[in-house]
Amino acid sequence: MSLQLERIAYCSHARRPDLALVTLAEILSVSDRNNRRDNLTGVLLVSRGRFFQVLEGAAQDLDRTLARITADPRHTDLKIVAREPIRNRLFGQWGMVAARVAPSQQGRIDAVIDRCHHDPKTAVDAARTLLDEQIAE
Numbered sequence: 001m002s003l004q005l006e007r008i009a010y011c012s013h014a015r016r017p018d019l020a021l022v023t024l025a026e027i028l029s030v031s032d033r034n035n036r037r038d039n040l041t042g043v044l045l046v047s048r049g050r051f052f053q054v055l056e057g058a059a060q061d062l063d064r065t066l067a068r069i070t071a072d073p074r075h076t077d078l079k080i081v082a083r084e085p086i087r088n089r090l091f092g093q094w095g096m097v098a099a100r101v102a103p104s105q106q107g108r109i110d111a112v113i114d115r116c117h118h119d120p121k122t123a124v125d126a127a128r129t130l131l132d133e134q135i136a137e
Contacts, residue, residue, distance in 0.1 A: 007056045007086045008066070009124055011116040012078040014049040027074075028096055036095035040065060043091050043127050045109050051075065052113045054124050056089045082120035090128050105130070 040057035115123040
């Protein structure tokens, strides 16, 4: 059993584009608990009914989590846009964190999610930069 770290990124759509903030808070809470239990770290961006998530951890833990996410009825059109071995985690201090969805950040979050299909590496880096800037505020 390999403990090689991997990073995956996926994009998906919410079955209901009007996903409520209460539902998002619930998703983040459950994801944070499950990810800490499974030694996974990551970030979730949500905007206009679209998800972009990055997860980091051991392959078997990522596969188990992806199976849960794929079966989640709140998602549709899930596409893994990147999967690669990594030496270091980008989101190591968070079981699951989300960028703050504020009107001033909406355009930046949309831009990151827009990139996920054609340039996932840049989208992952942009998600980290967005979080760093929000933390510094």
